[in-house]
Each structure stands twice: as structure tokens, then as C-alpha cells.
Amino acid sequence: MPPKTDKKFHFDQAFTELEQITEWFEKEDIDLEEGLTKFERGLEIARKLKERLGEVENRVETIKQKFADVVEDDSVEETV
Amino acid sequence: MHIFQVSEFILYFNDAVRSFMNEQQMAIEGEVAEYKVSQQRFVWFKIKDADGVLDCFAMLFSLKQPIEDGMKVRVYGYPKIFHRSGKLSINIARVELVGEGALKRAFELMKKKLSDEGLFSTERKRPIPRIPERIALITSPEAAAYTDFLRILNNRWSGVEIHLAPVAVQGRDAVANIVGAFRYINKHATQYDVVVLTRGGGSMEDLAAFNDEAVARAIFSSAVPVVVGVGHERDETIADYVADVRASTPTNAAERVVPDRRDVRFAVTSRVQIMEHVLTRAMERRAARLHQSLGRLSEHVGGVVRRVRSGIESFQRSGIRFGIAVQEKNTAVSVMANHMTLGMGHHLGRRQERFVALQRLLASLDPKAVLRRGYAMVRDTGGRVVKDPDTVDVGAQITIQLAGGSLGARVISSSGQTSLPL
Numbered sequence: 001m002p003p004k005t006d007k008k009f010h011f012d013q014a015f016t017e018l019e020q021i022t023e024w025f026e027k028e029d030i031d032l033e034e035g036l037t038k039f040e041r042g043l044e045i046a047r048k049l050k051e052r053l054g055e056v057e058n059r060v061e062t063i064k065q066k067f068a069d070v071v072e073d074d075s076v077e078e079t080v
Numbered sequence: 081m082h083i084f085q086v087s088e089f090i091l092y093f094n095d096a097v098r099s100f101m102n103e104q105q106m107a108i109e110g111e112v113a114e115y116k117v118s119q120q121r122f123v124w125f126k127i128k129d130a131d132g133v134l135d136c137f138a139m140l141f142s143l144k145q146p147i148e149d150g151m152k153v154r155v156y157g158y159p160k161i162f163h164r165s166g167k168l169s170i171n172i173a174r175v176e177l178v179g180e181g182a183l184k185r186a187f188e189l190m191k192k193k194l195s196d197e198g199l200f201s202t203e204r205k206r207p208i209p210r211i212p213e214r215i216a217l218i219t220s221p222e223a224a225a226y227t228d229f230l231r232i233l234n235n236r237w238s239g240v241e242i243h244l245a246p247v248a249v250q251g252r253d254a255v256a257n258i259v260g261a262f263r264y265i266n267k268h269a270t271q272y273d274v275v276v277l278t279r280g281g282g283s284m285e286d287l288a289a290f291n292d293e294a295v296a297r298a299i300f301s302s303a304v305p306v307v308v309g310v311g312h313e314r315d316e317t318i319a320d321y322v323a324d325v326r327a328s329t330p331t332n333a334a335e336r337v338v339p340d341r342r343d344v345r346f347a348v349t350s351r352v353q354i355m356e357h358v359l360t361r362a363m364e365r366r367a368a369r370l371h372q373s374l375g376r377l378s379e380h381v382g383g384v385v386r387r388v389r390s391g392i393e394s395f396q397r398s399g400i401r402f403g404i405a406v407q408e409k410n411t412a413v414s415v416m417a418n419h420m421t422l423g424m425g426h427h428l429g430r431r432q433e434r435f436v437a438l439q440r441l442l443a444s445l446d447p448k449a450v451l452r453r454g455y456a457m458v459r460d461t462g463g464r465v466v467k468d469p470d471t472v473d474v475g476a477q478i479t480i481q482l483a484g485g486s487l488g489a490r491v492i493s494s495s496g497q498t499s500l501p502l
Contacts, residue, residue, distance in 0.1 A: 011239070012211040012273075015344070022351040025358040032362050039355050046352050053345050055239035060230070062221070062244045067260030068253060 011052055018045045087163060094160045103156035103173040108134065112151045123147075127155060127170070138172035144293065146189035147175060151182040183284040187291050191318055194293070199300045200321040206305040208325055211339060212273035214241040216304065218261045220249045225280040225330035229309075232334035237341055243272070249279040254289035262298040269303035274337055277319060278330040281311025290317035299323060309333030451483040469494040 021042045025035070084092065110127040117123050123138040125147065136155055147153065157172040177183050194200065219226050221244060233240075245264065247257035258277070265275055277299070279290070289295055290310055299306050299322045308319045309327030320326045327333035451457060458466040459479045466472055472491055480487040 010213055012209045012213075015211060015348075018348065018351055022354055025355050030358060030362050032359075032366055035359050035362055039359050042352065042355050046348050049348050050345070052239050053341055053348075057238055058230075058234055058240050058242060060242045060244060062246060063261075063264065065245070065260075065264055067245065067247055067257040067264065 009048060009052070011049065014045050014049055018042060018049070021045075090161045090163055090166075098158045098160070102158045107154045107156045107176070108170060109152070109154045109178060110134070112147055112153055113149050115147055115149050125149075127153070135167060135169040136172055137169045138175070142173065143175055145175065145177055145186045146193065148185055148189065151185055152178040153182065154178055180284055183288065183291075187284070187318070190291060190293060190296075191321065194296055194318060194322070199296060204300075205324045208274045208305045208307060208337065211344070212240060212337065214243065214272050215337060216243050216245060216265045216272045216275045218245045218247055218258060218265075218275065218277045219279060219330075221246050223249065223280055225249075225278050225309075229276070229278055229330040229334050232331050233338055236334065237338035240338060248289075250282065250286045250289060255292045255294055258289060258295050259298045262302055266301075266303045272304045275302060275304050275306045276309070276333050276337055277306060277323075278309040278327075278333050279311065280330065281315055287311070287315065287317050290319040292318075295319055296322045307333050307337055309336075448483070451481065454483075457481040 021038050024030070024038060108127060110129045113126045113128055113133075115123070115125040117140060121140050123136075123140050123143060125136050127134050127136050136157075138157075154176040155170055155172050156174050156176070157170050159168055160171050161168050177186050198204070217226075217229070219229070226244075230242075233242075245261035247261055248254045249258075262275075265272060279287075284291075287310065290308075296318050299308070299319055305324040306322075307325045307327055308317075308323035309330045309332055310317050310320060312329060325336055327336050447457065457480075459481060460466055460472055461477050461479075464471075466478065472478060472494070474491050474494055476491050478489050478491060480489050
């Protein structure tokens with residue numbers, strides 16, 4: 001399983017970035033060039049978020065492990 | 081017939097009895113009395129019923145639950161005669177609480193103990209991410225709590241991964257399973273955003289694992305924030321107090337751990353709209369400033385046109401001496417100038433064109449162009465243009481400049497007229 005700290009898209013981080021960009025826009029007088037750049041980034045994030053929102057399923061996997069004694073080699077297998 | 085020495089007898093007795101009276105074979109049930117702990121390690125108490133009493137001995141670490149006088153318990157162990165005193169004691173391997181009252185009391189004691197240690201402290205409770213990517217779920221997959229949790233989760237959100245750690249949520253193995261699951265999750269802590277520990281409702285005996293000290297400590301030392309949702313609203317377990325987030329039920333746990341996709345979709349859309357709105361206003365302001373600038377530019381060009389026109393007028397005046405009619409040219413310039421001013425706001429690109437036209441017009445008023453129409457310019461020996469006959473003497477040398485070249489000439493006579501018939 002890829003750890004969540006790699007480059008995989010993390011919804012929470014992306015959403016937080018979108019909130020930060022919107023906060024910047026709520027200033028009274030914005031610089032037009034910077035605004036256009038930030039807007040582009042904001043749209044890109046929004047597009048990715050909407051894409052993730054379009055996903056239909058959650059995935060359930062069972063950890064195959066006897067929990068009475070946790071040993072070094074553990075494995076995760078998929079269930080239906 | 082065997083003659084024993086005293087200590088020999090005690091050893092024999094203890095061995096013999098232990099072979100069929102031990103913690104695997106039996107337990108003794110009764111009420112606790114005269115409970116005391118010595119040197120923080122040795123526990124002594126009596127166990128009794130209406131007609132009898134027995135001494136009990138245990139090591140403190142083997143007692144998994146707090147014991148108090150008056151509690152009804154089951155002790156598992158073996159009887160032995162202590163060499164020094166000759167007294168019989170039950171040597172205890174483990175103790176179980178019996179009955180709602182005992183369990184409740186133990187719960188109160190454990191709650192106080194852990195609270196005093198700071199396990200319930202609000203300061204250490206960690207926030208859970210608003211939108212998790214991967215959830216570790218500790219529960220029994222056979223229980224209704226599991227299906228309830230998943231159903232609500234699926235209703236609200238998609239695209240999340242759930243890793244199920246299947247455990248017993250009650251019974252003998254429950255505590256070991258749950259503690260083991262937390263140990264596993266801690267080893268892979270970077271993979272998980274949140275842990276959910278959940279089960280359905282039940283009696284105090286059913287919920288015993290969730291009031292267990294080892295489970296409480298496992299939740300407390302979890303590297304990943306923990307959401308605990310047990311049974312019904314009114315059920316309160318120690319696990320609930322230690323949790324980073326307490327959910328009232330398995331369903332509520334699902335509500336706490338993922339957002340509703342409709343809310344998130346709305347939040348994304350409204351943020352984009354805010355950005356669009358602000359950006360549009362900024363662009364309108366910029367356009368207004370540009371419009372102002374164009375207005376000033378238009379004025380500036382108008383100024384240029386006026387200067388050109390006055391230049392033409394003074395040219396006109398000198399042109400009269402040459403007998404040139406420039407009237408119609410001025411009108412053309414006026415028309416062009418009007419076009420320019422009117423069209424400025426919309427046809428900036430054609431400004432260039434207009435200026436070129438004006439240049440051509442000016443060029444046509446150039447003296448050289450006049451010469452090409454057959455007129456001549458007269459200069460004296462100093463090269464100065466002769467406008468007045470009085471400025472040259474009769475017999476003086478003059479140069480007549482024509483379009484195609486010049487003539488050298490001498491003044492024969494002078495008539496003194498300053499204007500030619502038009």
C-alpha cells in the first residue's frame with residue numbers, strides 16, 4: 001500500500017489549499033496578474049476534487065493478521 | 081503408612097492438591113473483604129460467603145481490574161499451605177468480577193485512576209482530518225455495528241480505503257485482539273489518517289473489553305487519532321473517554337469520520353464562484369482605468385490635430401502670398417480629425433493609418449509640391465527667399481528655383497506690387 005506521504009493526491013490537503021487560495025481572494029484589492037495565476041491553480045484543484053467526488057465506491061480490505069500476537073511479517077489481502 | 085516431616089508434608093499436600101485444584105479446573109466465587117496491598121506488590125484479601133471464609137493472595141500485576149471490599153468476584157488459582165504460618169491461602173492467578181454491581185464499581189475505580197493519570201485530558205486529544213484517504217477500522221465483521229458503519233460511510237462519501245482489523249469485541253480474546261490491532265496500526269501509522277474502534281451496545285459484561293485498562297492505554301498511545309463509537313447514546317465506556325473523538329454510535333462514527341459529499345461539492349463550487357467574482361471585479365476595475373487612459377489619449381491626439389490645424393492656417397496665410405488656395409485641404413483635415421476623435425475609443429488600431437494620411441496631406445502642402453504645379457521660388461544672392469520686389473535692386477542677380485532645377489537671372493525691372501491678382 002502506498003504510504004499517504006507520497007505524491008498521491010490527498011483530498012484533505014488539496015481542499016485546504018483551495019480554502020487558502022479563496023482566502024487570498026477575499027482581500028479588498030487584489031493584484032490582477034497574481035490573481036489570474038492563483039485562479040488557474042484554484043481551478044485545477046477544484047477539477048481534481050470534483051473528479052474524486054465523482055468516485056462511486058469505498059474500498060474495504062481485511063488485514064489478515066492474528067492480533068493476539070503481532071509478529072514482524074504481516075500482510076494485507078483483499079476481500080470482496 | 082508414611083511418616084512425614086512437617087515441611088515435607090506441606091510440600092506433598094501443596095503438590096497433590098494443585099494437581100486437581102487449579103485455575104484451569106475451578107474457580108471460587110464469593111465476596112471480597114479486608115482487601116489490602118503491601119509494598120505495592122503483594123495483595124491480600126479474604127473471600128467469603130454466608131458460612132465460610134478463605135484467605136487469598138495475589139501479585140498486584142496479575143489483577144487486571146481494581147478490586148474493592150464488598151465486590152462479588154470469582155478467583156482462579158490453587159490452594160496452598162504457607163510454610164511459615166501453616167495457613168491455607170488461595171494463590172490467585174486471575175480474578176473476574178461478577179455481577180453488574182461489581183463491574184460498575186470497577187468501572188468507577190478505573191475511570192478515576194486513568195483520569196488522574198491524564199489519559200482523558202482534552203489537551204492531548206488530536207484533531208482528525210476532515211477528509212481521510214485511508215481508515216483503519218477495528219471491529220467485529222460479524223456484528224451489526226460493522227454493517228451500520230459501512231452503510232452510512234458509503235452513503236456519505238466515496239473514494240476512501242478502509243482497512244478492517246477483525247477482532248472479538250467481547251469475551252476472553254477481546255482485549256488481546258484489540259491491543260494487538262492497535263500495535264499493528266502503530267507499526268504502519270503513516271498509512272492511516274484515522275482509526276475507528278466501534279461495536280454495538282450490550283451489558284457491562286459485554287462491554288468489559290472497552291473498559292479495560294490495556295485497551296485504554298492502547299488508544300492513548302495510538303500514533304493515529306482514534307474515533308470510538310460504542311453501542312447506544314447512553315453507553316459510556318472508558319474507551320470513549322480516552323478517544324480523540326467520541327462518537328455516540330457506530331453510525332455516528334461514520335458521520336464524524338467522513339464528510340457528506342454534497343457539502344464538499346457545494347464548498348468547492350462556491351469557492352470557485354468567489355474567485356471568479358473577485359477576479360471579474362478586478363478586471364472591470366482595470367478596464368475602467370484603461371478607459372480613462374484612452375480618454376486622455378483621445379484628448380492628446382485632439383491636441384495634436386489642433387496644432388496641425390493651426391499650422392495649416394499659418395501656412396494658409398503664407399499660401400495666400402503665393403496665391404495658393406489651401407481651403408479645401410483644411411476641410412479634409414477637419415473631417416479626418418473628427419473621425420479620429422470619434423473613432424478613438426474603438427479604433428485605436430487605425431490611429432496609425434490616420435496619421436499616415438495626415439502626413440501625406442502635409443506633404444502635399446509642402447513648397448516643393450507647390451513648385452511642381454508650375455510656381456517658382458525666387459532667391460537673392462544670399463539664398464534668402466524674395467517675397468517683396470523692394471528687397472532686390474534692379475540689376476541684382478537672383479536665382480529662380482523651379483521644380484526641375486533653377487535659373488540664374490538678373491532683375492530688369494520692378495513693379496512694387498505686393499499681391500497678385502487672384
